[in-house]
Amino acid sequence: MNHLAPLLFTKEAVVFDLDGTLMHTEPEIRMAINAALVDCGFPEIDPEMALPNLHGPSREVLESAAAMVDVPSSFVPKLQEAYMRHYKQQAHAHSRLYPGALELLEHLRDHDFKLAVCTNKVEANARHALRTVGIIDFFDVITGGDTTAHAKPHPLPLSHTLKQMGVAHEYAVLIGDTHVDARCAAHCNVDFILHQNGYGAPSEPEHKIAGQFNTYGGVFT
Numbered sequence: 234m235n236h237l238a239p240l241l242f243t244k245e246a247v248v249f250d251l252d253g254t255l256m257h258t259e260p261e262i263r264m265a266i267n268a269a270l271v272d273c274g275f276p277e278i279d280p281e282m283a284l285p286n287l288h289g290p291s292r293e294v295l296e297s298a299a300a301m302v303d304v305p306s307s308f309v310p311k312l313q314e315a316y317m318r319h320y321k322q323q324a325h326a327h328s329r330l331y332p333g334a335l336e337l338l339e340h341l342r343d344h345d346f347k348l349a350v351c352t353n354k355v356e357a358n359a360r361h362a363l364r365t366v367g368i369i370d371f372f373d374v375i376t377g378g379d380t381t382a383h384a385k386p387h388p389l390p391l392s393h394t395l396k397q398m399g400v401a402h403e404y405a406v407l408i409g410d411t412h413v414d415a416r417c418a419a420h421c422n423v424d425f426i427l428h429q430n431g432y433g434a435p436s437e438p439e440h441k442i443a444g445q446f447n448t449y450g451g452v453f454t
Contacts, residue, residue: 240424355379391421418440419440
């Protein structure tokens with residue numbers, strides 16, 4: 234992982250995905266999905282079954298989860314309404330930062346990097362999650378799945394983020410964990426770094442990866 238420091242020091246800005254990249258939020262998402270399913274009269278998803286989509290906007294996450302327990306597509310809007318209510322009530326009590334993420338943010342800030350979050354999570358929920366774990370003040374810009382007209386992998390969210398930061402694409406890097414982040418970065422001609430311990434499958438990224446790491450502790454060492 235020592236190859237990442239030389240790459241990062243050619244940049245001015247580091248943009249992070251949130252779910253599966255900065256924070257482990259799967260338990261929170263699963264709890265809200267199961268509570269919503271019960272509210273709508275459907276069975277919970279078996280805890281042994283992996284959620285197939287943890288990278289899309291909330292509706293896509295719900296659609297993929299609903300299909301696992303044979304929920305008709307016509308119920309998805311009602312399911313999404315219940316999900317958003319339960320997710321808000323949980324207040325991110327079960328989400329946590331990945332080990333070493335805070336230290337990396339501090340290191341980047343000490344070296345005068347501009348920092349941002351670009352996620353498909355609803356912006357209000359992203360801000361609440363970042364505030365709950367105490368890192369919101371690190372970020373100059375926070376772009377959610379509803380901030381712009383399109384979500385990742387469309388280039389607009391990342392382009393919007395960099396424009397707000399005042400950073401040219403060639404001087405930024407996106408750190409993410411799935412093919413959605415890799416595609417978004419490729420569409421924007423931004424270098425992509427893969428967090429391998431996130432929610433993406435190892436074979437998912439189809440675009441160029443400038444670097445990758447398993448744990449945050451070794452990114453600069």
